[in-house]
Amino acid sequence: MVHNRLIRNYLIIGGTVILLMMGFGILMLLAQGGVLSLSPPSFYQYMTIHGTGMIGAAALAASAVMWYFLSQHVTLSKNIFKANLVLFLTGLVLVIIGVFSFDYASAWTFLYPLPTLSAKAWGTVGALLYLFGMLIIGIGFLLLFIDTGRAIIKKKGSLAKGLGWDVIAGKKAEKDAPEPAIIAGTMVAIVNVTALIAGATVIMMNIIHTVNPSFTFDPLLAKNLTFAFGHVFANSIIYMSVIVVYELLAKYTNRPWKANKVFLIAWSMSTIFTLMIYTHHMLMDSVMPKWMLIIGQVFSYANGLPVLIVTAYGALMIVYKSGIKWDMASGLAFLSMFGWTVGVVPAIIDATIVVNHVMHNTKWVPGHFHMYMGLGAVVMIFAFMYYLAKVDGGLKVTKLDWIAFFSYIVTMAAVSIQFLVSGALSTPRRWATHIPEWMGPALFGGIAGVFLVIATTLFIVHFVRYILQRNVKRNDLYDEKLV
Amino acid sequence: MMKLAILFYILLLAPGTREGLESVMVLHMFLQLPLLILVGILLHGNRDWRFLEKWNENGVAGMLLAVGVLIFWMLPRSLDDALTEIGIEVWKFVSLPLLGFLWRNSWRKIVGIFKSFLYINFLSMFGLLAWLYLGTPVQICNNYLINEQQIVGAVYLSIVLVSILYLLYLVFVRGLEEEAI
């Protein structure tokens, strides 16, 4: 029933791309730290590929996590899942050609009209390759999430029931609430289909403008749509991956992690807030309607509540005095909840308008998302990789894996914190060169990054070993093996 | 059904209605074009059309052609050319009924997920066109005034809004009994 080969392909491609993108991250930090001389065009090309690649790869791997657990409850189309992978790789190739062969470097935010007005740094071809690449990747994901949504509707009747609104309303007992995988799947289907509609519109718009520059569009609306797409899509990564935490911690502790009313309300809140709070990216556009900006702050605060009160709290409660047997998978799952929670703090601080006024687009911003992506979402993906290697391949971990585990925590935290420190020092984000006062943290981060890459490589190596194993009867035997 | 379709077609071809509908951009785009599509749908009716069972087995071929024609008529160029070039005008009266015919034939045959995909795709395409026609300061169609362009944009926008509401109704309230979307 579960198509492990496809899942493995998703994870290994996602994991490897993440690893490679870390490499580009190190190069950028070292260049900013003043020890590596990198020409600005190369720096910005690396920056473009780093952002695009990280988000794309993490979303790819996260969708495999969701697919694995969701397909145990609803009927998902294997063909669509396969098509998404093919489209992703096709799009990726176009993006890579656009960036490296045609010097395209508009950052993954490609704010209109930058793809067209590049000050002659790149031509129409580069921009079109990149934009079409993104469009193709988007189509793949759109198909995947439509399939997710349709499968849930088929099983549950409607998306409202997928989010358990009938349970919230009291029409149904709490014990009949949908499984966490279904709730998360519903939420992600809703927000990502919305995000991808916005994304397709704004990408097509950029394509039209690139082909025919006399067609102009409203730049403020373009910015809104771009962030509505980018913010939601990036956010959804963690909501897809978190399913592994629900499943794993419940199994390892032998304590049920069932949805109750509070849980359901929390997820419904996340659904709505995730769609609304992209405006916190635009707090420094005073031409925006003021109420939208205030919403940006208020709901960014509120969006911290579901995770702080329900998800993280639930994780702590389930682990507390449970006699859990720690292994790499459960350790990473627990770590990821820590990463997510701790990453919420600088995010909320930055969403405060008065703070944003002096911190927006400083390195504080990458600081907070490296924290909850690097210590949160991506760690969930690694947790799933170790879980799969164990239950499906019966692969044992070595001491090296544990060394990698702890060095990953330290180095990823170091990378995030150096960004935050830089942000507090007002270091602007996305600068190819730094003045001497700003170089220290960047250099520190670059060096930490090298160790981070080593740790991640060990994670990936473990997973590759599992893939390369032969003559193992692959099946889901977790119950016997864990307890 | 078929008689009705032919009658309708002749009516649309009549010089009076034709010129009347084409003189105003919004009527041209949102009345004449859809009515021509309707002709094709009526022409198809409820018949089986045996040969299409073979040639349009899973609906993909028909749908591709239909969508291709539809996108062609959304290019601002085509609308302009239909007024100035007789060849394009003839093509309009041939291709759009064909579109309706193929659409009717294929919609029931294609897999559910592609219906959803098409629906969602048109949301973003119509939204884009609304944005283009409403916002751009340059004249997109040479044969129509700029303010006509904006009315067209407004109609596109309203179509998008209604479609979004309908979609929300479907996925949150009614659910997807097959063929619903």
Place this chain on the structure above:
Amino acid sequence: MIQTVAWITSLVFMLLITFIFLFVAMKSTEKREYEPIKKKWYKARTFYGITLVVFMLIITIYTLRELPYDQPVYGKGEDPTIVEVEALQFGWELSQSEFKVGEAIEFHVSSQDVNHGFGLYDEEMNMIAQTQAMPEYTNVVYLTFTEPGTYGVLCLEYCGLAHHAMTYQITVTN
């Protein structure tokens, strides 16, 4: 200074969260029945949740009192100096670049090509204000310099290959 407050607040809460997770991890190997734990901590959660919501509400109200978008109230005869700021790849054009301490200034920021960010830095390279420079739109920053010195304008929105070179200098005298 706001950056320091933000940094310290973040640090405090991040450390708090770290301690809680460490504590739970340390207690995890002990084995107890789940039901009593659940009961006790669900109760605690209600309290914790309410406290958190109230705390956030207070912070929200406190931080939303004065927003950088609001035009300050000018005293009688105190007309603000309006400075037109135009950004373009890759430089700044300001209608005026010398100011006096205490002078009420409004920077009207726009762009001729792509999106840029108008970031104002003091002599120690700390940011004191910013807004986005957008084509077709004009964003406004209200500022009154309190210290004389040389201030910098840095581009804060990625705008192309010379983004980092897009700087400008402002002089403020007594």
Place this chain on the structure above:
Amino acid sequence: MMKNWCNRIAITVSIILVVWMWFIGTDGFTAFTAETARKNNLIEAKPKFPEVILEDSKERTYTMESFRGKNVLITFVYTACTTVCPELERNFAEVYQSIPASYIGEEIVFLTISFDPERDDPKTLENYQQYFQSDGETWRMARIPDQLQLKSLLDAFGVIVIPDEYDGFSHNSAFYFVNKLGYLENVLDYTDIKAASEYVVGRLEREI
């Protein structure tokens, strides 16, 4: 099996048909609006500026013959226009200023032609000049008093002018580059000042 084959052929044929249709309809994916198509055709056809009599702001009358030996950059406007024309002329002025002074008047003349001869008499045109610092000599503004002649010019250069309900016109806009022999050589996007002035300067330098 047979059925399957038919279906596959139908899909392939559909795709080919669609691509072919788009290809024909957009002149090989080069022109998505009638305006671009018009420009492309003009650049291809290189029509001659017709024999029409111009009357400029200084009430002089002449034909294009008098510019023989000089390139002429042309725009079409009507002075009562409040939307596109002022922008067109502002951009025109910027192109004018970006041309090296030694070329101005010697190698190239700027010419703004009004297609509203009734309202745009020499007096109005002279007024209009002041908004854009046009000197009336190296950048002239003129009308074509004869309606038939005007129409022949608009038709030759593909300028579409539709009267609207508020006594104004909807019209398409561009910079028209006419060479020393009086043939239209290029139609430039008026919104892209940089590209237009680069083209003109490059063109003049090549000639010298």
